[in-house]
């Protein structure tokens with residue numbers, strides 16, 4: 001007789017508003033044999049609210065490989081397990097990936113439920129073109145400046161998570177590397193005091209400091225870049241800046257750059273006019 005394996009359900013949970021649990025997530029949690037929760041105490045409170053009485057075990061980023069094995073064995077023996085994190089979608093800057101991969105390796109079905117996710121919720125309200133975007137999760141604590149400098153090269157929107165204690169430092173780095181980029185700060189999404197703040201880094205920094213907003217939960221969406229010059233054009237402009245700075249006339253500078261780069265003089269003039277307009 002073929003033994004029927006259980007399943008792993010991935011259950012998103014509310015990110016601040018209890019009404020955002022889906023009917024299906026509540027049913028799946030009620031019907032599962034076991035709930036694997038990032039923080040059992042936190043999840044028990046949520047489960048009590050929905051009268052879900054399924055047994056709960058813990059599964060978090062420091063769980064031992066033994067705990068993964070235990071859960072996998074239970075599913076191989078036919079038990080259905082629902083994975084839940086403290087808020088939002090498991091495995092998105094939250095624990096889950098190790099268990100999900102173990103299920104895939106063992107041929108256990110992984111059944112993802114759609115539901116709350118702070119990144120997607122923030123993106124949806126950004127008003128930025130979203131044909132493509134980058135999700136960065138939390139930027140590294142060390143080397144924030146370098147991480148932000150690298151983001152300046154990304155031309156489509158970028159969504160990231162940040163702690164309120166570091167929001168000022170993050171905005172400072174954005175101001176340094178992307179002073180003109182439109183940004184949306186999604187603060188306390190879905191909660192009573194939800195705020196969607198839009199503007200450039202300098203203005204947002206002033207607002208966060210003036211209104212004492214260094215608390216609450218933040219998801220940050222960087223708008224698209226508006227790179228006006230290609231890397232080759234930038235090289236030409238750097239040379240122009242150097243020669244003009246040395247006192248050369250525009251005509252002589254254009255001649256010299258054309259000789260050095262092979263770019264026609266006419267194009268160099270056009271580029272200088274475009275630069276003057278920025």
Ligand code: SAM
Nearest residue numbers: 088089092094117118161162188189217218219
């Ligand atoms: N897995 C979760 C999800 O799907 O949204 C994300 C978990 S991550 C550990 C937690 C971070 O998500 C917070 O530090 C914050 O940056 C962001 N976040 C969670 N809830 C939020 C909310 N209500 N408003 C804004 N950002 C939120």
